[in-house]
Amino acid sequence: MSLVDRIGRRLKLRDLRILLTVVERGSMGKAAAELAISQPAVSKAITDLEHTFGLRLLDRSRGGIEPTAYGRALVARGRVIFDELKQGVDEIAFLADPSVGELHIGSTESIAAGLLPAVIERFTREQPRIHLDVAQADISKLHYRELRERSIDLMLGRIPTPFKEADLKAEVVYDDQVVVVAGRQSKWARMRKLKLADLVGERWILPPADTMHGSLTAELFRASSTELPRAPITTLSMHLCCRLAASAQFVTMLPTSILRFGNHGGSLKVLPIRLPAQPRPVAIVTLKNRALSPAAKLFIECVRRTAR
Secondary structure, eight states, X not given: OOHHHHHHHHOOHHHHHHHHHHHHHTOHHHHHHHHTSOHHHHHHHHHHXXXXXXXXXXXXXXXXXXXXXXXXXXXXXXXXXHHHHHHHHHHHHHHHOTTOEEEEEEEOHHHHTTHHHHHHHHHHHHOTTEEEEEEEXXXXXXXXXXXXXXXXXEEEEXXXXXXXXXXXEEEEEEEOOEEEEEETTSSGGGOXXXXXXXXXXXXXXXXXXXXXXXXXXXXXXXXXXXXXXXXSEEOOOHHHHHHHXXXXXXXXXXXXXXXXXXXXXXXXXXXXXXXXXXXXXXXXEEEXXXXXXXXXXXXXXXXXXXXX
């Protein structure tokens, strides 16, 4: 009998689930508490797995439990197994009742402040019984970790160009250029002609320099032959940018989608400043070779229609 056949006959999904939980929690005691089973039962499941593979899967130390190289390989594949099993169960449930489902979405801050609410409003009208779980994600820092760990089904956000993630698929839905905005009651809103250099000494709200948005903003100033201003406020919060800019005390740069989809009561005005054109694609990002659930397919189609 081959190794694969032997392991296939002996391996239990329950034991694999226990291994994943132990690695995620870093402790057999914590895993036992989460799974509502005894600690000896957890220990036996790990021992059985190690006996089945003939390899040590976990290293035990005072600091907790860490997977060995063999354990990490099995955990990575185990996540895929349980994810595919969940997708299969979801698809069966959808076939039984197409109006029911669950979807986990990741969204960047700028999309959550603009396009995403418009998509959700339409989608929940059309599919009122599909539950949406939305998590905010910072692509530049987490580097699509949630997608790779399969804790979300898809991500909506601005992607870098070129897109170099070999294991991910990015479908561009629109190009989100940025504009300079200020409060409608501000002194700048009354001006008909402005250059970026005219506002260098004003109170700017800018994204942090170590983020993708920060580097893109710096590029816009450089391309305009203008020195990057010393901003009194740096933030990635689009909601904070909009609120402070509306106070007529600050200027900032915002993606056009926030002004197009966000409802700010006409409190913001785009200033007449011509910025260098740059590709700023917003995309639906998914994991390659992962079957999309029916709910995910419906949501992606809704994104396309709303973006159009």
